[in-house]
Amino acid sequence: MRRLEGKIALISGTARGIGKAAALRFAAEGALVVGGDLLHEEALETQRQIGREGGTALTPGPLDVTRPESVEAWVTEAAEAFGGIDIVLTNAGTVRFGPLAEQSYADYRTTVQSELDSVWLTVRAAWPHLTRSRGCVVTVGSTAGLTGSVSNHRTAHSAAKGGVIALTRQLAAEGAAHGIRANCVSPGLINTEGSRGNLLADTHPLRDTARHVPLGRLGLPQDIAAAAVFLASTEAAYISAANLVVDGGWSAVLPGPLT
Numbered sequence: 141m142r143r144l145e146g147k148i149a150l151i152s153g154t155a156r157g158i159g160k161a162a163a164l165r166f167a168a169e170g171a172l173v174v175g176g177d178l179l180h181e182e183a184l185e186t187q188r189q190i191g192r193e194g195g196t197a198l199t200p201g202p203l204d205v206t207r208p209e210s211v212e213a214w215v216t217e218a219a220e221a222f223g224g225i226d227i228v229l230t231n232a233g234t235v236r237f238g239p240l241a242e243q244s245y246a247d248y249r250t251t252v253q254s255e256l257d258s259v260w261l262t263v264r265a266a267w268p269h270l271t272r273s274r275g276c277v278v279t280v281g282s283t284a285g286l287t288g289s290v291s292n293h294r295t296a297h298s299a300a301k302g303g304v305i306a307l308t309r310q311l312a313a314e315g316a317a318h319g320i321r322a323n324c325v326s327p328g329l330i331n332t333e334g335s336r337g338n339l340l341a342d343t344h345p346l347r348d349t350a351r352h353v354p355l356g357r358l359g360l361p362q363d364i365a366a367a368a369v370f371l372a373s374t375e376a377a378y379i380s381a382a383n384l385v386v387d388g389g390w391s392a393v394l395p396g397p398l399t
């Protein structure tokens with residue numbers, strides 16, 4: 141028996157990276173996946189790949205998780221197409237890094253809107269469906285929501301991801317009466333298109349991070365997808381308000397040479 145058989149799963153940011161890996165994995169586990177992304181053509185390609193692999197997916201139209209009307213239309217199309225929503229995975233987001241003294245308020249707001257407000261908007265829109273299905277929420281936080289960094293200037297990102305972790309706990313609290321579980325998965329440094337464009341770029345001090353990760357490598361999108369499947373599955377039936385850190389031990393262990 142596949143772990144998400146027949147579950148209707150809403151996943152944002154399915155064009156690439158973690159969202160694409162999650163869409164493919166959720167579908168392989170039997171979920172009916174409703175994807176969405178600003179990069180609509182790439183998200184449609186993810187949908188086609190799921191179809192080729194024998195799964196079921198729908199990508200209603202270009203999605204902007206920062207715009208309430210776009211999120212509400214996406215949720216409505218998902219619920220109408222498949223008859224409800226069981227799982228919401230809030231993955232999409234865009235970050236703007238920069239030292240505090242140099243970052244504009246516009247960049248701060250863009251990051252918080254994209255990484256934190258989007259989670260609230262998506263879960264709020266899906267909430268009536270989740271209360272009917274006694275469903276679950278999986279958010280995507282970050283080790284940036286738990287730690288500071290001397291190598292990465294990220295006040296906006298840290299604030300947003302810390303907010304996602306806190307918001308998830310409150311969703312778990314308010315959802316409990318409706319049978320809704322809410323959990324966060326917090327990746328460390330994952331090798332995706334997004335991180336290759338900034339933190340893993342040739343000139344960035346974090347490019348050699350793999351050497352400082354106890355498990356000796358960067359994360360893969362599939363590592364995060366696997367954690368999200370677990371949190372969404374009945375195997376996690378007694379897990380709510382958790383923040384599952386998936387970082388190869390990076391954020392919990394002081395840097396030092398391997399012996």
Ligand SMILES: NC(=O)c1ccc[n+]([C@@H]2O[C@H](COP(=O)([O-])OP(=O)(O)OC[C@H]3O[C@@H](n4cnc5c(N)ncnc54)[C@H](O)[C@@H]3O)[C@@H](O)[C@H]2O)c1
Pocket residue numbers: 152153154155156157158159176177178179203204205206230231232233234235254255280281282283326327328329330331332333334335
């Ligand atoms: N890659 C990492 O190292 C890392 C670490 C910790 C947390 N995360 C989190 O994981 C999630 C996915 O990251 P990723 O590395 O796969 O990123 P990515 O940039 O490779 O992919 C993100 C996807 O989200 C989409 N997206 C961005 N803004 C959107 C919007 N407003 N509406 C709809 N779609 C939008 C993008 O078009 C893209 O397809 C993000 O929440 C990110 O903060 C990533």
